[in-house]
Amino acid sequence: MNRFETIEREMIEWRHHLHRNPEFGFEEINTAAFVAEKLRSWGIQVIEGVGKTGVVGSLTLGTGKRAIALRADMDALRISERSDLPYRSQALGTMHACGHDGHVAMLLGAARILAEEGGFDGTVRFVFQPAEEWGRGALSMLDDGLMARFPFSEVYGIHNMPGMPVGRFATRIGSIMAAEDIFEIRLDGTGGHAARPHHTNEVLVAACALVVNLQTIVSRRLDPADMAVVSVTELIADGTRNALPGTATILGDARSMRSEVSAEIERRMRQIVDGTASAYGCSASIDYGREFVPLVNTSEQTRVALEAAASVFGPGAVEDDIAPIAASEDFARLLEKVPGNFAFIGNGETSAPLHNPSYDFNDNVLRQGAEYFVAVARQRLR
Ligand SMILES: [Zn+2]
Ligand SMILES: [Zn+2]
Numbered sequence: 001m002n003r004f005e006t007i008e009r010e011m012i013e014w015r016h017h018l019h020r021n022p023e024f025g026f027e028e029i030n031t032a033a034f035v036a037e038k039l040r041s042w043g044i045q046v047i048e049g050v051g052k053t054g055v056v057g058s059l060t061l062g063t064g065k066r067a068i069a070l071r072a073d074m075d076a077l078r079i080s081e082r083s084d085l086p087y088r089s090q091a092l093g094t095m096h097a098c099g100h101d102g103h104v105a106m107l108l109g110a111a112r113i114l115a116e117e118g119g120f121d122g123t124v125r126f127v128f129q130p131a132e133e134w135g136r137g138a139l140s141m142l143d144d145g146l147m148a149r150f151p152f153s154e155v156y157g158i159h160n161m162p163g164m165p166v167g168r169f170a171t172r173i174g175s176i177m178a179a180e181d182i183f184e185i186r187l188d189g190t191g192g193h194a195a196r197p198h199h200t201n202e203v204l205v206a207a208c209a210l211v212v213n214l215q216t217i218v219s220r221r222l223d224p225a226d227m228a229v230v231s232v233t234e235l236i237a238d239g240t241r242n243a244l245p246g247t248a249t250i251l252g253d254a255r256s257m258r259s260e261v262s263a264e265i266e267r268r269m270r271q272i273v274d275g276t277a278s279a280y281g282c283s284a285s286i287d288y289g290r291e292f293v294p295l296v297n298t299s300e301q302t303r304v305a306l307e308a309a310a311s312v313f314g315p316g317a318v319e320d321d322i323a324p325i326a327a328s329e330d331f332a333r334l335l336e337k338v339p340g341n342f343a344f345i346g347n348g349e350t351s352a353p354l355h356n357p358s359y360d361f362n363d364n365v366l367r368q369g370a371e372y373f374v375a376v377a378r379q380r381l382r
Contacts, residue, residue, distance in 0.1 A: 025131030
């Protein structure tokens with residue numbers, strides 16, 4: 001039995017413990033304490049409370065000056081678990097529906113192997129970040145001095161992928177996950193009697209025109225080769241059955257694969273909102289925010305990831321040009337600071353989707369995930 005097989009049993013126990021005790025973003029108090037206690041017990045230097053509830057472990061061997069970071073996310077979601085698993089969530093209304101319990105267990109497994117067996121020269125940073133689902137955790141660690149206090153020159157992360165067979169690994173060079181922008185548009189006019197619209201500057205017709213006009217950003221303003229989505233998801237107006245509304249709020253979400261496209265969506269949206277509002281004689285304001293930035297893998301580090309993955313998963317099980325997906329990940333914030341790679345590992349074809357009440361991380365993936373992280377560290381810090 002090799003070392004990974006022995007540790008596999010422990011990783012499964014850790015994973016089930018975490019699954020039973022999920023914690024929402026920035027509330028990962030017990031999760032962080034669990035991670036810190038494990039890392040310390042293997043002689044790894046640990047700092048807690050980085051970016052609120054984040055944990056960073058540092059392990060240095062030899063005389064090498066290079067440092068790389070391996071990252072896992074720790075937070076759960078406000079979803080009520082639907083399962084009869086023996087280790088199902090004990091926290092009402094909160095569950096690990098994105099598999100971050102598995103990500104933590106895999107990175108802990110890798111940390112233990114590297115602490116006990118070494119095989120590298122330099123420093124490995126184990127970054128356990130809070131609040132990925134909010135898109136705030138990585139930023140919060142960066143704002144708390146992550147790069148200055150725990151310098152590293154590249155970073156690697158993985159996410160499980162339902163629908164992809166267990167034992168498969170996939171990534172690509174360049175954009176792999178989307179930016180998420182959120183917007184809130186407010187229209188102001190004057191409401192009034194439904195029978196006397198000519199005495200009002202009501203906003204509902206303007207709001208409806210705006211919802212339609214916003215669809216021309218993707219269909220008429222962006223290059224068709226660029227992936228983008230503009231979705232209006234809510235329209236709230238203050239009218240009643242026989243009174244026209246004087247204010248309306250339109251909310252929505254836009255996705256894109258490149259920062260330039262995100263900037264262009266915002267520019268075009270402002271143009272369309274101003275033009276439509278003035279055409280209907282009302283005034284408008286927009287709050288446009290960037291929740292997630294696009295996740296862009298660098299080429300050298302992606303080649304490293306592919307090589308490490310081939311040594312673990314087998315060359316035939318590694319896909320080097322997976323199609324980008326429109327979901328978002330705040331690992332992207334780390335890639336704004338240093339080069340690195342983010343990849344997917346199969347969670348099984350029968351796995352429930354992410355963020356689904358019946359989802360569960362696949363324990364058969366733990367060992368390969370840990371082996372992958374170890375292979376990356378040994379390859380980069382020879
Ligand atoms: Zn998620
Ligand atoms: Zn996730």
